[in-house]
Every structure is written in C-alpha cells, then in structure tokens.
Amino acid sequence: MAVVLSSIQPPGAADADGSAPAFSPLYRQIKARLVRELQGGVWKPAEAIPSEHELAQRFKVSQGTVRKAVDELAAEHLLVRRQGKGTFVATHAEQTVQYRFLRLTPDAGDSLPMDRRLLDCIRLRAPSDVARALALKAGAAVLRVRRVLLTQRPVVFDEIWLPAHLFKGLNAERLAAYEGPLYGLFEAEFGVRMVRAEEKIRAVAADADTAAVLALAPQTPLLCVERLSFTYADSPVELRRGLYDTRHHHYRNVLN
Amino acid sequence: MAVVLSSIQPPGAADADGSAPAFSPLYRQIKARLVRELQGGVWKPAEAIPSEHELAQRFKVSQGTVRKAVDELAAEHLLVRRQGKGTFVATHAEQTVQYRFLRLTPDAGDSLPMDRRLLDCIRLRAPSDVARALALKAGAAVLRVRRVLLTQRPVVFDEIWLPAHLFKGLNAERLAAYEGPLYGLFEAEFGVRMVRAEEKIRAVAADADTAAVLALAPQTPLLCVERLSFTYADSPVELRRGLYDTRHHHYRNVLN
DNA sequence: AAGTGGTCTAGACCACTCT
DNA sequence: GAGTGGTCTAGACCACTTG
Numbered sequence: 001m002a003v004v005l006s007s008i009q010p011p012g013a014a015d016a017d018g019s020a021p022a023f024s025p026l027y028r029q030i031k032a033r034l035v036r037e038l039q040g041g042v043w044k045p046a047e048a049i050p051s052e053h054e055l056a057q058r059f060k061v062s063q064g065t066v067r068k069a070v071d072e073l074a075a076e077h078l079l080v081r082r083q084g085k086g087t088f089v090a091t092h093a094e095q096t097v098q099y100r101f102l103r104l105t106p107d108a109g110d111s112l113p114m115d116r117r118l119l120d121c122i123r124l125r126a127p128s129d130v131a132r133a134l135a136l137k138a139g140a141a142v143l144r145v146r147r148v149l150l151t152q153r154p155v156v157f158d159e160i161w162l163p164a165h166l167f168k169g170l171n172a173e174r175l176a177a178y179e180g181p182l183y184g185l186f187e188a189e190f191g192v193r194m195v196r197a198e199e200k201i202r203a204v205a206a207d208a209d210t211a212a213v214l215a216l217a218p219q220t221p222l223l224c225v226e227r228l229s230f231t232y233a234d235s236p237v238e239l240r241r242g243l244y245d246t247r248h249h250h251y252r253n254v255l256n
Numbered sequence: 257m258a259v260v261l262s263s264i265q266p267p268g269a270a271d272a273d274g275s276a277p278a279f280s281p282l283y284r285q286i287k288a289r290l291v292r293e294l295q296g297g298v299w300k301p302a303e304a305i306p307s308e309h310e311l312a313q314r315f316k317v318s319q320g321t322v323r324k325a326v327d328e329l330a331a332e333h334l335l336v337r338r339q340g341k342g343t344f345v346a347t348h349a350e351q352t353v354q355y356r357f358l359r360l361t362p363d364a365g366d367s368l369p370m371d372r373r374l375l376d377c378i379r380l381r382a383p384s385d386v387a388r389a390l391a392l393k394a395g396a397a398v399l400r401v402r403r404v405l406l407t408q409r410p411v412v413f414d415e416i417w418l419p420a421h422l423f424k425g426l427n428a429e430r431l432a433a434y435e436g437p438l439y440g441l442f443e444a445e446f447g448v449r450m451v452r453a454e455e456k457i458r459a460v461a462a463d464a465d466t467a468a469v470l471a472l473a474p475q476t477p478l479l480c481v482e483r484l485s486f487t488y489a490d491s492p493v494e495l496r497r498g499l500y501d502t503r504h505h506h507y508r509n510v511l512n
Numbered sequence: 513a514a515g516t517g518g519t520c521t522a523g524a525c526c527a528c529t530c531t
Numbered sequence: 532g533a534g535t536g537g538t539c540t541a542g543a544c545c546a547c548t549t550g
Contacts, residue, residue: 023546025519051535062521067536075331077512083536084528101511197511202502203459203477221459221477227511246458253509255357255453255483256333279527281538307516318540323517339517340547 030059031069038078038089039232045091045187049079052087078195092194093184101183101197101227104156104244105252114155119146119213121172123164130161133228133239143167145175154214155249161239166192192237197229201251206243214245223251286315287325294334294345295488301347301443305335308343334451348450349440357439357453357483360412360500361508370411375402375469377428379420386417389484389495399423401431410470411505417495422448448493453485457507462499470501479507 034049043049052070056063070087073079080088092100105111126134126142136142141164149156160182162170167190178185187193204224211218223244231237244251290305299305308326312319326343329335333356336344348356361367382390382398392398397420405412416438418426423446434441443449460480467474479500487493500507 025545027519053535062523064522065520068519070536081536082529084530084534086535103509103511199509199511201457201479201507201509203479203500205477219475221461223457223459223479244459251457253359253455253457255359255455281526283538309516318542320541321539324538326517337517338548340515340549342516342548 026061027065027068027072030055030061030066031072033059034069034073035078035232041191043089045089045093045193048086048088076195091184092181092187099181101194101229103251103253104249106151106249108248114149114151117148117150117154118172118176119148121145121170121175126161130239134161134163134236136163141165143170147175148213153245155245157210157213157243159241163237166190166237192231194229194238195231196234197227199228200226202226204243210243214243216245216247220245220247222246225251282317283321283324283328286311286317286322287328289315290325290329291334291488297447299345301345301349301449304342304344332451347440348437348443355437357450357485359507359509360505362407362505364504370405370407373404373406373410374428374432375404377401377426377431382417386495390417390419390492392419397421399426404469409501411501413466413469413499415497419493422446422493442494448487450485450494451487452490453483455484456482458482460499466499470499472501472503476501476503478502481507 037043049055050058052063052066055066055070059066070079070081074081074087077090080090082088099114122144124142124144125139126136128138130136130142131138131140134142143160143162143164145158145160145162147158147160148154149158167186170190174189175182175185178189183194202224203221206214206216206218206220206222208218210222211220214222223242223246225240225242225244227238227240227242228236229238229240293299305311306314308319308322311322311326315322326335326337330337330343333346336346338344355370378400380398380400381395382392384394386392386398387394387396390398399416399418399420401414401416401418403414403416404410405414423442426446430445431438431441434445439450458480459477462470462472462474462476462478464474466478467476470476470478479498479502481496481498481500483494483496483498484492485494485496
C-alpha cells in the first residue's frame with residue numbers, strides 16, 4: 001500500500017503561531033503512526049506486525065529509523081520483539097507473565113498462581129469520584145465488578161469500575177466463564193487493551209464488610225491500592241480499588 | 257590513553273566449557289566498561305564524561321556503538337545526557353529532582369518540600385535481619401539513623417541502616433549540618449552512589465512509639481515501606497524502613 | 513564558529529527461527 | 532536457505548549550547 005507520511009514536518013519548520021517549534025524527528029512520527037494503527041486495531045494482540053524491512057519501504061525511510069520507533073514501542077511494552085521471528089503486538093493474555101500489573105508477592109515462596117472468586121457484576125450510574133476518574137459524564141452507566149483473589153486464604157478484595165459503553169454485554173456469566181487474566185478478556189472480547197496504569201497506595205483499616213470478605217478481624221490494616229488504567233490515547237478505561245491483606249504478602253516495587 | 261578493549265569476545269566465540277555462549281555485543285562490553293569506570297570513581301557525580309566522539313576513538317569503535325552503550329546507561333539513570341553540553345554522571349544532589357526515590361505525594365496540592373528532623377544516629381551491631389539484607393557478617397557494625405519527615409505535621413518515620421565501614425565518621429552532627437537529600441551527602445562525602453532500589457510495602461498498625469513520633473493514635477494504619485538500595489555492582493548499601501502516615505498522602509506508582 | 517548530543521542513511525554482516 | 536531481528540560502521544547533516 002506504499003504509504004507516504006503526508007504530514008512530515010521539514011526539520012526547520014516553524015509553528016503557525018510562532019510558538020515552540022516542537023521539532024519532531026522522523027522516527028517519532030513513525031512511532032505515532034504505528035500507535036495509531038495499533039489503536040485502530042490494524043494488528044490484533046499477539047499478531048505479528050510487518051517486518052522492519054517492509055515498514056521501512058512503506059514509510060520510505062531507512063530500516064534504522066523504523067527500528068528506533070519500534071525500539072521505543074517495545075520499551076513501553078506495546079510491542080514485543082522476538083529475534084528471528086518478528087515483532088508482535090503485546091498482549092495480557094500471554095501465558096508467560098500472568099498479572100503483569102499485580103505487584104503482590106508472597107513474603108516467602110514462589111510467586112503466586114491465585115484463584116479468583118467472582119462476587120458480583122452490576123450496572124450502575126457512576127458515583128461522582130468514579131465518573132471523574134474515568135472522564136465520564138456524571139451519572140454515566142458503569143459496570144462494577146467485585147471479586148476476591150485467593151491463594152488458600154483470601155488475599156485481595158477488588159472492586160473494578162468500567163465504562164459500560166466500552167464493555168457492552170459483560171456480565172457475571174461471561175466473567176465466570178473466562179479463564180486467565182481479566183485484561184486478557186478485555187482485549188480479546190472488547191478490544192480494550194490496557195497499556196499503562198497509575199496506582200495510589202494507602203494504608204487503611206478493614207471495615208466490617210471487607211473484614212468479612214477477607215476473613216480477618218475488623219480494623220486489620222490493609223493496603224488500599226487504587227489503580228487507574230489507560231488504553232492507547234492515554235484515555236482512562238478502568239478504575240480499580242484493591243484491598244490487600246499484607247500479613248503474608250507484600251507489594252513489591254523497583255526504583256531506578 | 258588510547259585504551260583497547262583487551263577482552264573483546266569475537267562474535268562466534270564459544271565458551272570454554274561449551275555451555276551457553278553468552279554472546280555479548282560490543283556495545284554491552286563498552287557499557288560494562290563505562291560502569292566499571294563510574295564505579296571506580298573515574299568521573300565523579302555531576303561531572304561530564306568524555307564526548308561520544310572521544311570515547312569512540314578510545315575504544316576504537318564507531319560513535320553509534322558508544323551511543324548505544326550510553327543510551328542504556330542514561331535509561332538506567334546512571335548518566336544524564338544534555339544536548340549541546342555533554343553527558344554527565346547522574347547525581348542525587350541535583351536541585352531539580354529532590355527525593356528521586358521517595359514516592360510519597362500529597363493527596364491535594366503540589367509535591368512536597370519536606371522538612372527533616374533528626375532523631376538519633378547510633379552505632380550498633382547489626383541485627384540478623386539487617387545483616388542479611390545488607391550482606392554483612394552477623395554482628396557487623398552498622399549505623400542506625402532515625403528521623404522524621406514533615407510538612408506541617410509529621411508524615412514519615414524513617415529508620416535507616418548503613419554498613420559502618422562505608423560511612424566512617426558519619427554522625428548526628430554531620431547529618432544535621434547537611435542541607436539537601438541524604439543520598440546527596442552519601443555520594444559527596446562517602447562516594448557511595450545509590451543506583452537502584454527495591455521496596456516492599458505493607459500495611460501495619462502504629463505501635464506506641466511510632467504513634468508518639470508521628471503524633472497520631474496508636475493502631476492507626478500506616479504504610480510500611482522497606483527499601484533496600486544498591487550501588488553499582490548490585491551490592492546493597494542501605495536498608496531503610498519507613499512508616500508513612502497516608503491520611504493525607506499516598507504512595508504513587510506507575511505501571512508500564 | 514566550534515563542540516556537543518541527536519537524527520538519518522545505506523550497506524554489511526551476525527544471530528536466531530523455521531522450513 | 533530464506534526471513535527476521537540485532538549489531539556495527541562511516542559519514543552526513545541537524546539541533547542545541549557556549550564562547
């Protein structure tokens with residue numbers, strides 16, 4: 001299809017209004033273009049994208065320039081390179097790393113294959129804080145999923161808020177039927193791929209309901225992890241509040 | 257000084273024992289070499305390292321190969337590039353980003369210029385858990401620093417463990433005298449640069465002592481953040497246990 | 513104007529996977 | 532052997548900083 005980048009900015013081009021020129025190198029324009037195609041679903045999760053050689057021809061640039069664009073996308077985990085095989089669209093459904101976003105680890109022993117227990121999935125009007133976080137109109141329809149993650153004893157109580165219009169038809173039945181991580185279901189069934197997330201972490205005391213669900217004494221200190229997940233265009237698509245029992249687990253983080 | 261990489265591995269070289277060949281590209285060998293020089297203190301924090309052009313000549317490789325090595329070191333925050341000026345050894349003492357490793361943020365308002373109050377700094381034999389974390393012999397001499405960080409009210413109670421042999425002469429007086437982040441002092445006065453850290457986070461209830469220090473009710477849920485910091489060769493050089501009051505602050509994290 | 517990092521090219525060759 | 536990503540080169544030119 002021999003596409004030419006129609007909007008290439010000549011290196012020295014000034015802005016219309018004379019403000020910061022915002023020089024954007026070629027490889028970034030190509031990167032943006034690739035992101036747009038990913039966003040548009042041109043290549044589905046786990047599929048291979050065209051080879052660097054072919055992309056270079058399409059975009060009429062050298063392979064090195066394509067390479068640099070793909071390098072950045074791989075660093076951001078939007079793409080995965082596999083030498084000798086190709087470059088693939090990243091996916092949460094992959095068996096290798098389950099729960100890429102869950103940073104909970106047992107204090108002793110190996111990392112956890114946790115079981116899930118679905119509590120409920122209902123449709124609601126968004127509370128104001130949820131609407132704000134998800135950039136929805138006040139009172140917009142949302143789905144609220146509640147569930148427990150457990151090893152032998154319950155460890156995590158999750159409350160998940162999703163914009164209803166993006167997840168039409170999601171219900172308790174389909175949730176219960178699906179094996180594997182939730183984010184795998186989201187990308188396979190609804191074409192919503194989680195790309196990035198921000199978490200806010202606090203310590204709270206367990207209220208009566210939470211204590212019952214997690215089978216522990218009221219007032220037990222819990223980790224409260226509020227996660228806002230984003231898809232391609234930095235648009236928020238999931239708000240999740242998790243309460244973690246950290247008596248035998250901890251949240252692990254790496255600082256660079 | 258026209259150094260040649262004496263230990264260059266020819267691309268196809270097999271291991272002596274025939275095990276995994278562990279092919280290491282040129283740019284990684286150069287990267288390792290640069291790390292060694294950083295570790296050895298050839299270039300001090302905030303100093304410029306030689307230009308890419310010069311490094312390329314020294315190592316007898318092309319500039320692009322040096323570039324790739326430096327790229328990775330910049331991504332790991334060991335070096336900082338500044339276009340038109342040069343490449344510099346990263347430092348914690350820089351005014352721009354105070355507290356690079358502190359992820360605590362106020363729930364509302366801008367990020368925090370926090371005051372410090374030193375509680376004490378004493379020399380002890382390492383408790384077994386501390387010795388283990390810092391890879392010291394049981395009972396080795398360590399320094400324990402305790403302090404409080406506060407905005408208006410106290411927010412963080414830190415307990416910091418350091419191997420005494422690396423921080424000879426550190427005492428309450430010098431700690432009190434130093435302005436700026438602790439890690440700045442460590443690199444300026446003791447040549448110990450924190451490069452990377454791992455944190456384990458839990459929720460705990462405030463004990464009586466902690467409650468007194470942080471001026472809150474006993475049993476208040478607190479974030480317990482245990483940080484192990486590493487210097488260049490992945491050797492642990494600081495263990496820090498922080499108790500965070502998260503009633504008006506939160507620990508923020510980004511997942512990619 | 514000189515020096516630095518940043519981009520881009522064209523081409524060679526290597527390492528890995530699959531057929 | 533063919534196709535893919537990965538490394539390396541030599542050189543040109545651009546963007547930014549400083550004298």
